[in-house]
Each structure stands twice: as C-alpha cells, then as structure tokens.
Amino acid sequence: MTSGTAHTSVGAEPPDSPLELTVNGRPRRALVRSHHTLLEVLRTDLGLTGTKECCLVGECGACTVILDGRSVDACLVLALEAAGSDVVTIEGLAAADGLDALQQAFLDHGAAQCGFCIPGQLVAARALLQAIPEPSRAEVEDGLAGNLCRCAGYEQIIEAVLDAAERQARPAAVHAPERASAPKGPPAGPDPASVPDARVAPQ
Ligand code: FES
Numbered sequence: 001m002t003s004g005t006a007h008t009s010v011g012a013e014p015p016d017s018p019l020e021l022t023v024n025g026r027p028r029r030a031l032v033r034s035h036h037t038l039l040e041v042l043r044t045d046l047g048l049t050g051t052k053e054c055c056l057v058g059e060c061g062a063c064t065v066i067l068d069g070r071s072v073d074a075c076l077v078l079a080l081e082a083a084g085s086d087v088v089t090i091e092g093l094a095a096a097d098g099l100d101a102l103q104q105a106f107l108d109h110g111a112a113q114c115g116f117c118i119p120g121q122l123v124a125a126r127a128l129l130q131a132i133p134e135p136s137r138a139e140v141e142d143g144l145a146g147n148l149c150r151c152a153g154y155e156q157i158i159e160a161v162l163d164a165a166e167r168q169a170r171p172a173a174v175h176a177p178e179r180a181s182a183p184k185g186p187p188a189g190p191d192p193a194s195v196p197d198a199r200v201a202p203q
C-alpha cells in the first residue's frame, strides 16, 4: 500500500528558491539553488561581474562585497543567507557625479596594476572608511589584510586609501594649497592641469 506522503525522488534536484535582496540600492530578485553563493548570484544571475571570482575559499578577497555594512567574501555567503540584505558591489561605489574619493585616489596613486584585485580592494576600503573614517596606516593594513594582490601593489593601495580618507575628511584642506599657489591677476582661462595633455599641446 502506498503512503500519502510525497517524497523527493532520489537524485532529484531541489526546487529553486526565490531570493529578494537589495543590490546597490536596487531591489533585485533571482531564483537560486540552496547551494548557490552570493557571488554566483551577483555574477551569473544579476550580471554584476565587477565582483571577481578567484580562490572561492575565502582566501583572496577578490569577491569582497559589503553586506549590511560589513565587508564579506561573497564566495563564502550562501545566496539565501543574504535574503533581505543590502549589498554593495564595486558597481555601486561610484558617486552620482563621477568617481568617488577612493576610486580617484586609486587612479592618482597608480594603485591598479593588472587590476584583478582592485574591485575587492576598493570595496574592502570603502567598508573600512565607513567604519573608521580616518584610519591609521596600521588600520588600513589590517582592514585590507584579507585582500591579496598578486602584483604586490600593496604600498600604492595603502597610500591611496590613506589619501582618500584625507580627501573625505578635509576636502577644503586638500585643495587649499592649490588655491594658495595660484598666480594673482585676472583669470587666464582653464587651469592647464585640468586639460588633458595640456603640456604637449601645440603652442
Ligand atoms: S574568490 Fe572569494 S575569497 Fe577568493
């Protein structure tokens, strides 16, 4: 006699589960398997490939995202664990009017070499500056300790984070020396420093 209880047949795939979360300020939905990670959902289901996949065991930090205010390795978070959470990825870092201070500082300090680790470094740095707006060098080193750079560009990365913290904390002070050294007299058109390749333009 057969029982009235339904059983999942051996070897059958469990059904997908609906996942809802907020990513970079936008409500997002996906159907996910219970074993899928947040990293897989971000990259495959949502097309946010700025978050990199590398070791997949939590050792390199290439997949760093901010989950409810904390930086985490997205390869170690099951997607369903992130249900209802607020996630920030590298795609959500830029300000509405352009690069944010961290991104600009990374550019200015030449912190990106091959660039593969940089999304994770930037997101980890953003989480660090949210928690500690004016970190010491040791705090930056500690905050980015989980983010490996195979190009070994650590010095430029640390300098960029310290510079970004300074720019965010004292934007007027950072620009004051430029204003103080500006030549006196009537305005003479655009600042050459703001014009790409101004030094090699034909005279
Ligand atoms: S890919 Fe997640 S820590 Fe390396």
Ligand code: FES
Pocket (backbone or CB within 6 Å): 111, 112, 113, 114, 115, 116, 117, 118, 148, 149, 150, 151, 152, 153
């Ligand atoms: S810039 Fe190449 S791995 Fe960091």
